[in-house]
Amino acid sequence: MRVYFPALSLVKRELLSTLRGVRAFLLLVLFVCAGVLYAWLNWPESDGSFWMASMLSRFMMQTFIILLFGACTLFVPAFSASAIVVERERATYDLLRMTLIRPSGILFAKMLNAVGLFLLILVGLAPVLSVAFFLIGVDPVQMGQALAIIVATTIACAAAGVLSSAMFNRTLFAMGASYVLVIMLMIGPLILVYLASAIAPFFVSVRAVFGSVEYLATVVSPVVTMITLVGTSIGTKGLSGTQILLSLCYQAVFALSCLGVALYFIRRPQRPMKVEDSKPIDNRSILAQRKLTWPFYIIDPLRRKKPIEDGRNAMLVREMRWGLLNRGTTLIRVFYCSFVVYFFSGAVASIDARSFDTMGRWMLIQIVLTIIIAPALMANVFTKEYELRNVDMLRMTLLRPREMILGKLFAGYMSVVPLVAAAVLSCLPLIALGARNWTMLGVGYATLLICVSVSLSLTLTASIFTRRTAAALVLGYSLSVVVFIGLWYVAAALGASDDFAYMLSPVGSYVRSANLSLFGGYAGRGQGVRLEYWFYAMGMWASVAATLIAASIILFTRFRMTDR
């Protein structure tokens, strides 16, 4: 068989290398254990009513589905983004291209590998998911539709990852591009739909426009599709078969387009790497002239850089001067993009600008968005040293482990600055609209910084204990999920008091101290911010972040300075 279809040998190699490793087993065990734990925590008491059991089973299913959907959106792009680029980094890509495997075969094998692990997890979770059927209330058709959407999203995310992997020579860039594509899949057309809806009422009736917007949103955004589909019990109308079909078609078109472009990149002869041969410029007048071409030369890449000053952390200076600031232009672009995203979300939150909740909800959106993005900025800080094969040379220097860790960490903080700056500036329309709750704003920003610290510390730990960026990213996100949602949820399910349960998450602490209601309603309106509770909670989480950094230094010294 393999004589006629040489790609099968690649499929076998890919699946073997992915699935026989301990990582795949651990991931499967982790997901199944988490599913079992969740079902066990939510299993109704024996004296519960029929109605309660029905509600519970539906809620269980919804949570399962949403968590699976979130996991596939977060993990599959990272995992698939390394598919082809890793061959380039290991210098095996040319060997692969020299075989009789066609580019389409390479694409097929990489794609299968990219979706294989997640689909295996999905299959592994099937018995846990089916537990919900023991309780009455779950609609099998609705569940089937939700699973179909998850599978389609997995394939679309994998296609986005494989495309990014085919386009770039470095894992980090491939991963960044992969997430950008996934964001485009999730909300790109949705933004266009909303923008169009803002203009359309001038021409057609408002009712017609909003009807179409709602309909279109469920088709062109898998997030909206999923929330509408599984959220019937929380007030949404559910979806028709046609909407599901159209949503699947949208994802299929996206996936096929990505695969088509990826095929073009695999077929195209590799271009030689661009050789940077520009010499540094010492002439001040030329530098001044170049500066006029703002914004690209805010930090001129050709200006001769100063030597590293005595007494400064060489690692931090390197990361800043030759890492972050070398990419000044990129940073500016990150700022612009973040500003657009934050501004858009801020505008959505500002619809009800005069209510007490508005500022809190708006800050919550900024916090959540930032902690979703932060791990992606930090995940490669150590893995890149392994990937670039610089780690031995670094360990041989006289830099102490704490200098290395703190240098990398502060550079990570600096890389988040454009995001925070964008968040700060995007609150202006809200303030202009009259939502001037300064306490909420201050508490919100302080929470944002503490959440970023916790998120970066977690990802730093993940980056220290893995050798590949994709693995660091997945581990970073997994730890973030546990810290930002997991502990909070488990404590609440075990019946802990609300104050205690919410305190087990930095975001939860903010929600609780600001008396925010997450899913509609205005439970805490007018009560003000519980500053004492907030101080305790944030003090605890700031300590957690500091402890994680200290632990990272100790563990790095113990396990990473010398291999075992």
Added chain:
Amino acid sequence: MAMIEAIKLTKHYGKFVALKDLDLEIEQGDIFGFIGPNGAGKTTTIRILATLLEATSGHATIDGHDVAKEPYEVKKILGFMPDEFGVYDGMRLREYLDFFGAAYKIPQRKRASIIDDVLQLTDLSSKADDFVSAFSRGMKQRCCLAKTLIHDPKVLLLDEPASGLDPRARIEMKELLKTLCSMGKTILISSHILSELGDMCNKIGIIEHGELLAAGGVGEIMERVREVQELRIEVFEGADLAESVLKDAPGISDLERAGDVFQMQSRLGRAELAGLHGRLLDRGVKLLFFEQDKGTLEDVFLSVTKGGI
């Protein structure tokens, strides 16, 4: 005291024994060639000496500092050039060396002149403002060597420094190492190119399957390993006298004569060989040529190692 010393160094990777009771002693100023097939344990030994890998048992010292207990002290006097290394994107050569200089805590006022010196030593002065990521393989090797020399280490551990270099670059690298040796540095170098090591090193160690099979001076090992060597003598006057001396000499066999040229198998050590040379002169033989072929490092390597993985 030996500059590099390893005593009963052992390293296990699970059940696989990468290094087994390795004893090594390298004096100051030696260029020690570490020879062995792929997977023999050369890189493992070098990485343990460089403090990058923990030995399962045994211990090693560099200039009296234990590599496991005093890694910081060891790093101050050690320059390590790994067999695989990368370079940072977006850094020019001078900036790259400046970073490593700062990482080795060299004061800023001294750094610029040190960088100039190592650039000159590695013949990279003209490339100081070029991006290191754009360098060819050979240039990257030199750049890495420059980085290794930046803190003026007493001891250099070079893992396959000449791999991937073109013939000219290899010759230059050989000359550079000789210069470094003349500066009093102790060098441990692993390589597959035995002919080059033979020219360059004054001591060698042959390792296979994690065991050090032979170690010592190059000539000494060759003599020890090759019991029978070829002796070639050419006489100007007194060929018959020379023939009679050689026939009676102990340790000489398979004597062949072609006019004034003699070729034979010899089992003589250095002292016995000198005795034979003296006897020939005493009997009035005028010698034009007297040489015992020591063989090459390749011959030694093949006779010591068994092959196989």
